[in-house]
Amino acid sequence: MIMKNLSRRQYIKTTCAAGGCLLAAPLMQKFLTSNARAQSSGLEDKTEARYYQKLDNRKIKCQLCPRECVIDDLERGYCGVRENEGGVYYTLVYGKACSAHVDPVEKKPMFHFFPGSLAFSYATAGCNVMCKFCQNWEISQSRPEQIESLDLPPQKIVTLARHNHCVSIAYTYNEPVVFTEYLYDTAVAGRKPGVKSIMISNGYIQKQPMSDLCQVLDAVKIDLKAFSERFYTELVAGHLRPVLDTLVLLRKKNMWTEIVYLVIPGQNDDRRELKEMCKWIVTELGPDVPVHFSRFHPQYRLTNLPATPLETLKTARQIGLDNGLHYVYTGNIPGDPGENTYCPGCGAVLVRRIGFRILENKISDSKCPTCNYKIAGIWK
Amino acid sequence: MEKRRQFIKKTMLVGGALLLGRRSATAYAVPGLTIPSNTAGQKQSRVVIAHRNDLRTSQNLPDEAAVQKLLDTALENLFQQNSQNIWRYLFKPEDIVGLKVNCLAGKGLSTRPELVNAVVERLIAAGVNKSNIIIWDRHDNDLLRAGYTLYQGRQKVQCFGNNRVGFSQDIAEYGQIGSLLTRIVTEMCTALINLPILKDHGIVGLSAGMKNNFGVINNPNKYHDNIGDPFVADVNMLPPIRNKTRLIICDAITAQYEGGPPFMPQWCWNMDSLVVATDIVALDQVCWDIVETKRKAEKLFSLKQAGREPRYIATAADQTHRLGTNDLEKIECVRV
Ligand code: SF4
Numbered sequence: 012m013i014m015k016n017l018s019r020r021q022y023i024k025t026t027c028a029a030g031g032c033l034l035a036a037p038l039m040q041k042f043l044t045s046n047a048r049a050q051s052s053g054l055e056d057k058t059e060a061r062y063y064q065k066l067d068n069r070k071i072k073c074q075l076c077p078r079e080c081v082i083d084d085l086e087r088g089y090c091g092v093r094e095n096e097g098g099v100y101y102t103l104v105y106g107k108a109c110s111a112h113v114d115p116v117e118k119k120p121m122f123h124f125f126p127g128s129l130a131f132s133y134a135t136a137g138c139n140v141m142c143k144f145c146q147n148w149e150i151s152q153s154r155p156e157q158i159e160s161l162d163l164p165p166q167k168i169v170t171l172a173r174h175n176h177c178v179s180i181a182y183t184y185n186e187p188v189v190f191t192e193y194l195y196d197t198a199v200a201g202r203k204p205g206v207k208s209i210m211i212s213n214g215y216i217q218k219q220p221m222s223d224l225c226q227v228l229d230a231v232k233i234d235l236k237a238f239s240e241r242f243y244t245e246l247v248a249g250h251l252r253p254v255l256d257t258l259v260l261l262r263k264k265n266m267w268t269e270i271v272y273l274v275i276p277g278q279n280d281d282r283r284e285l286k287e288m289c290k291w292i293v294t295e296l297g298p299d300v301p302v303h304f305s306r307f308h309p310q311y312r313l314t315n316l317p318a319t320p321l322e323t324l325k326t327a328r329q330i331g332l333d334n335g336l337h338y339v340y341t342g343n344i345p346g347d348p349g350e351n352t353y354c355p356g357c358g359a360v361l362v363r364r365i366g367f368r369i370l371e372n373k374i375s376d377s378k379c380p381t382c383n384y385k386i387a388g389i390w391k
Numbered sequence: 392m393e394k395r396r397q398f399i400k401k402t403m404l405v406g407g408a409l410l411l412g413r414r415s416a417t418a419y420a421v422p423g424l425t426i427p428s429n430t431a432g433q434k435q436s437r438v439v440i441a442h443r444n445d446l447r448t449s450q451n452l453p454d455e456a457a458v459q460k461l462l463d464t465a466l467e468n469l470f471q472q473n474s475q476n477i478w479r480y481l482f483k484p485e486d487i488v489g490l491k492v493n494c495l496a497g498k499g500l501s502t503r504p505e506l507v508n509a510v511v512e513r514l515i516a517a518g519v520n521k522s523n524i525i526i527w528d529r530h531d532n533d534l535l536r537a538g539y540t541l542y543q544g545r546q547k548v549q550c551f552g553n554n555r556v557g558f559s560q561d562i563a564e565y566g567q568i569g570s571l572l573t574r575i576v577t578e579m580c581t582a583l584i585n586l587p588i589l590k591d592h593g594i595v596g597l598s599a600g601m602k603n604n605f606g607v608i609n610n611p612n613k614y615h616d617n618i619g620d621p622f623v624a625d626v627n628m629l630p631p632i633r634n635k636t637r638l639i640i641c642d643a644i645t646a647q648y649e650g651g652p653p654f655m656p657q658w659c660w661n662m663d664s665l666v667v668a669t670d671i672v673a674l675d676q677v678c679w680d681i682v683e684t685k686r687k688a689e690k691l692f693s694l695k696q697a698g699r700e701p702r703y704i705a706t707a708a709d710q711t712h713r714l715g716t717n718d719l720e721k722i723e724c725v726r727v
Contacts, residue, residue: 068650070593083593084653085495091612141613143569152610156530156554248616312562312569 058105060093061192062220069098076139076188076216077253090189091154092137104135105193107160108168109150110184113175117367119183119211120303120342121269122352123388124230126362127369130209131172133163134184135193139215141248142236143312144275151185165197172206179229183211191220198227214257215249221260230267230389233258237272237279238288246278246313255291262296267389269301271342274319274327276307285327289334298337299387304328304349305342325349337387356384434723435716436670438677441465441727446644446663452505453644459509462640465667468727474513481637482582484518489580489635490526493588493603494537499654501537502586502642506665510584510640511548526550527575529606558609566625566711570608576631583635589643589666589678591651591658595619596694596701598652599678600639600671601627601714618699624707627671627714639674641666648685660685672707672715673722679704680719 062075069084073093080088082095092104111133116125119132136158138151145151150158163171172180180201182194187210198208207229214233216224235254236247243251261268270292274280292300304327306319324341328349331339341349345366352362352374359381363370373380377390441464446457463474470477482488490510492502507526515521522545528534530552531541543551558571559578576583587603594615595602601623605611608629614622627633643666649658666681668674679701683693694700708717716722 068655069653081593083651085497086652087612089612089615091610141569152613154609154612157558157609248613312564 056105056107057094057096057101057103058192060100060102061195062217063100065098069095071095071098071100073100074217075191075220077250078139087154088139090137090139090186092135092189102190102192103155104137104160104190106162106164107135107155107193108133108163109136109155109158109160110134111161111163111171113177114181115367116179116181116209117364117369119181119209119232120271120305120340120367121209121230121232122303122340122362122364123269123301123338123386123390124209124267125178125207125389125391126372126374128178129176130179130181131168131175131177131206132181132183133168134182134187135160135190136185137189138186138213139189139249140186140213143246144273144307145311146308147184148311165193165200168197169200169204169206172201173204177206179207179209181209181211183209186213186215188212188216188220191216191224195224195227198224202227212257213247213249214254216253216257218256218260221257222264225261225264225266228266230269231261232269232271233261235270235272235288238284238291239279242279246275255295258292259295268296269303271303271305272327273305273307274323275313276316276319276323278316280319280323280327282326282330285330286334289331289336293335298335298355300336301338301340301388302331302336303340303342304331306344308343321347352386354379354382354384354386357382361386435718435721436668436673437469437723437725438666438668438670438673439465439468439725439727440643440664440666440677440681441468442662442664444663447661451661453503455505455508458503458505458644459512461665462506462509462513464727465640465665466638468725469667469669475516478513478517482514482517482519484520485523486519486582487523487525487580488514488519489575489583490524490586491583491603491606492526492528492534492537492539492586493598493606494528494533494539495652496588496590496654497536498538499656500588500590500645500647500651500659501533502588503644504538506640506642506644507539507586510586521548522546524548525575525580527573527606528552529611530554553606553609563608563629563631565628567622568608568614568625568629570610570626570629572607572609572629572631576607576635580635582637583632585636585639585671587639587641588646589641589662589681590647591649591682591694592699592701593651594699595623595703596697596699597675597679597682597704599641599666600668600674601703601707604632607632618702620702621706621712623701623703624712624714627707628712633714636671637669639668639671641674641678643678643681646681646685648682648689649691670715670722672704672717674715675701675704675707676717676719676722677724 064072073080073088078089087094094101113129114132116128116130136153136155187194209230211232240251243249304324308318328339328341337355341347350364351360361374362372443461448454466477494501539550553573556574562569563572587599590598592598595618643662643664645659646662647659704717707714
């Protein structure tokens with residue numbers, strides 16, 4: 012995605028080099044120049060939102076995410092993509108994809124879910140938090156009328172996914188919680204022809220909508236941004252507890268879940284905090300949840316910090332392993348041995364990766380071919 | 392700082408020191424221009440509330456000529472100068488002047504076109520080219536709903552929303568704020584007049600001068616937490632807003648004391664007034680006082696009791712922001 016210090020062309024070049032040029036021919040990411048922005052307005056296209064409560068004086072209370080925005084007539088919620096009009100709450104992004112790619116599923120990152128497959132990935136405008144390190148801020152922090160979007164209703168997404176030989180559809184780049192209705196209907200449309208659905212989320216969602224989504228999703232990746240409330244308050248503009256609650260809910264629903272933890276120097280790399288988090292995951296979610304410790308690169312409003320030292324990531328991975336997690340990865344360091352999947356039983360390398368590419372996959376019938384250990388995940 | 396100093400120097404040369412006197416350390420927006428010391432005494436800022444009993448026509452609509460007179464009275468009392476001098480002093484013929492209206496609530500509770508027309512008249516009389524006047528708000532739709540006619544071009548006064556020209560590419564940051572700013576403010580205009588409406592706001596308590604500048608940023612929805620504190624103050628610290636704003640003219644012809652920001656006629660009253668200042672904090676403090684007085688008269692809870700005391704006003708006046716004064720003791724509030 013576009014980063015503060017990386018032009019779009021540079022980015023495409025980088026990702027093409029890393030993952031093979033997998034950009035779908037019919038679709039390109041649509042970030043706008045300021046002039047082009049001016050011409051688009053999705054305001055006329057509205058679909059009634061699903062999780063809200065009507066209040067007096069044409070106010071509403073949104074019940075989709077923990078913010079529970081109370082919104083006056085003609086105003087929008089924090090996410091900027093839901094609007095109250097005359098006491099009826101609308102989503103402004105239903106069927107409006109502002110970015111669409113065909114990505115390797117490893118790019119999500121999702122390492123234990125159909126490895127080597129393609130995921131048709133799309134986004135809309137908006138987000139329900141405001142991470143100071145967001146790599147997709149140009150879409151996540153925009154309102155729908157500020158960025159160009161394509162009319163891509165759910166059925167069209169499914170058609171494009173199949174046309175591009177995608178095993179799954181990934182709801183990603185911005186926060187899919189804010190386009191829940193669009194996500195849900197797309198996932199339902201994909202079920203019949205057997206296209207899977209993966210939600211790439213911050214987990215900042217209420218219990219009911221998440222439970223409803225669990226009925227149509229096949230896997231979820233949660234960005235656990237830190238294990239401290241301070242970090243969530245200061246750098247995310249949210250809270251930790253609801254994210255942990257979502258993870259526990261996903262566990263209860265038996266949803267395949269992977270966790271990404273972006274390690275930011277001096278902000279969430281404290282060894283004690285990492286240890287506590289890993290212990291919590293093992294206790295509450297079990298040791299088989301893959302955890303990806305990813306490298307931070309300075310961007311958006313955190314350009315004053317350095318990139319994460321490789322040693323820090325290796326240390327974080329070791330803390331995870333030492334505390335009982337079975338599958339711990341380093342991320343954003345192409346070629347690092349921490350990208351591989353190792354058998355928790357015998358330690359054999361099962362899946363060798365470089366960046367988003369699979370070099371070798373020895374898992375057979377969900378098991379290690381050497382010791383027969385059952386490897387957690389959805390492999391086919 | 393460099394630019395601001397240059398500007399002070401320039402305006403003093405162009406306008407001559409019409410308004411002599413002590414320059415307030417915290418005066419907002421009009422470098423080199425303050426109330427005269429002989430009339431202000433020890434007060435730091437002046438806010439004028441100008442009212443007319445004959446402001447409306449028999450159809451209960453603002454009368455254009457009466458609004459023009461009200462505007463002149465308000466400004467003449469603010470600057471202690473005749474109207475012609477004031478406009479010539481504040482705006483140079485080469486200025487491109489943005490008039491930021493507040494049209495979210497539609498026709499019933501938006502900056503009145505009659506007031507905007509009066510401002511346009513005076514700008515043109517001061518030598519500003521009519522096509523160099525831009526009436527703007529967040530979106531074309533907001534302006535249309537409030538009764539404005541859209542126009543973008545070189546033949547007449549322009550009127551359009553941010554949506555036509557988009558936002559600058561650089562992230563503007565101050566305190567908690569990280570936003571893109573409308574190109575109308577960053578690239579097109581050399582001077583701004585803030586023309587808010589006086590109304591209650593369901594989240595931040597008060598929508599007047601400072602809150603109106605949420606229309607400058609691309610992500611206003613992100614800054615309503617904690618009843619807008621310190622976000623509203625932080626937005627007003629962004630240099631393009633701070634350095635270009637020359638005047639705040641708050642439309643209190645129809646004001647609303649409860650149920651805002653949407654138009655709720657049951658809570659509106661015909662105040663038939665304008666509130667004007669160059670100190671945006673002082674103006675907001677006075678506007679807050681007006682709303683509280685009205686709420687009390689209507690036997691409503693105070694904004695504090697209602698859980699939405701506009702604390703951002705005090706934040707804007709604190710030592711970090713120094714956008715103006717919120718101390719009513721230091722504000723000379725003139726009623727005419
Ligand atoms: S989804 Fe959007 S509107 Fe709803 S509570 Fe969350 S931020 Fe607010």
